[in-house]
Amino acid sequence: MRSDSSAAAPLLVVFAHPDDEFAVFPWLRQALASGRRVEAVWLTDGGWGGQDTARRRGESVAVLSEFGMDPANMHFCGEEWSIPDGGLHLRLDVVVPRLIERFGQALGGEVLMPAWEGGHHDHDASHLAALAVARARGARMWQYSLYHGQGLSGPWFKVLSPLPANGALEVLPTGLGARLGCAALCLRYRSQWKSFVGLLPFYLWRMRRADAFWRQPVDPRRTAERPHEGAMLYERRGGPQWADFAAATAAYREV
DSSP states (O other): OOOOOOTTTTTTEEESSSSGGGHHHHHHHHHHTOOOOEEEESOOOOGGOOOHHHHHHHHHHHHHHHTTHHHGGEEEEEHHOOOOOOOOOOHHHHHHHHHHHHHSSSSEEEEEEEEEESSSSHHHHHHHHHHHHHHTTTOEEEEEEOOOOOOOTTTEEESSOOOGGGGOOOOOOHHHHHHHHHHHTTTTTTTGHHHHHHHHHHHHTTTTTTOOOEEOOGGGGGGGGEEEEEEHHHHTTTOOOHHHHHHHHHHGGGO
8 A cells, every 4th residue: 555645745766877767667657747846866877888878868868758857857966976887885975975965955755765685786875875865854765676686696686576674565556558668668778778688578577567666665774784695696796795895885874
């Protein structure tokens, strides 16, 4: 069941990379349709492997503009602040103060952030940055899953799969047509076709369910511990080790 107590509250949605919107399409569409003020912020430049950051930005702007979102409310701060894709956890000392200065003055509302789930280190670092700005605003905090590898090995991962440790689910029921529309929107991120070749089959598998999209509340105390037992997906994919990530982000976690 959903609560409508925040129906008119402003919403700030935090992303690590352009295209991460795929995890929250229905939440964005619903908030905009209800007349809420919605702002989005991306915390890395999206330039991993030499990718064209302007092209990635343009793809996100085009998709969200179709929802009725004003491009003036889309803030590509990672690009503006030269935060490299893959390196957010090393730059929180730069990002967090600037994020609070820019978005922390508004009071109340809601902040929707990537889940603390161990899938991509930029996602988990974005969770920490979003926590800081949500606290500055006194906002209600929610998290959404992108992907993680709990209980799996090698390159395998789960998409839009909640970690039970992150709390109770609040589901946004969506019809089959809307869910298939979300899958079709993923194809609009043409610069990321290699990523979506691997991600889209699992995404489509989730789209068979009316409860494919959901959010969970945020408990900052969760950041004192590993997102889950076993290796993080980013560790298995050549990213930083958990110990290195934890050391770099200690000032922004509950330790």
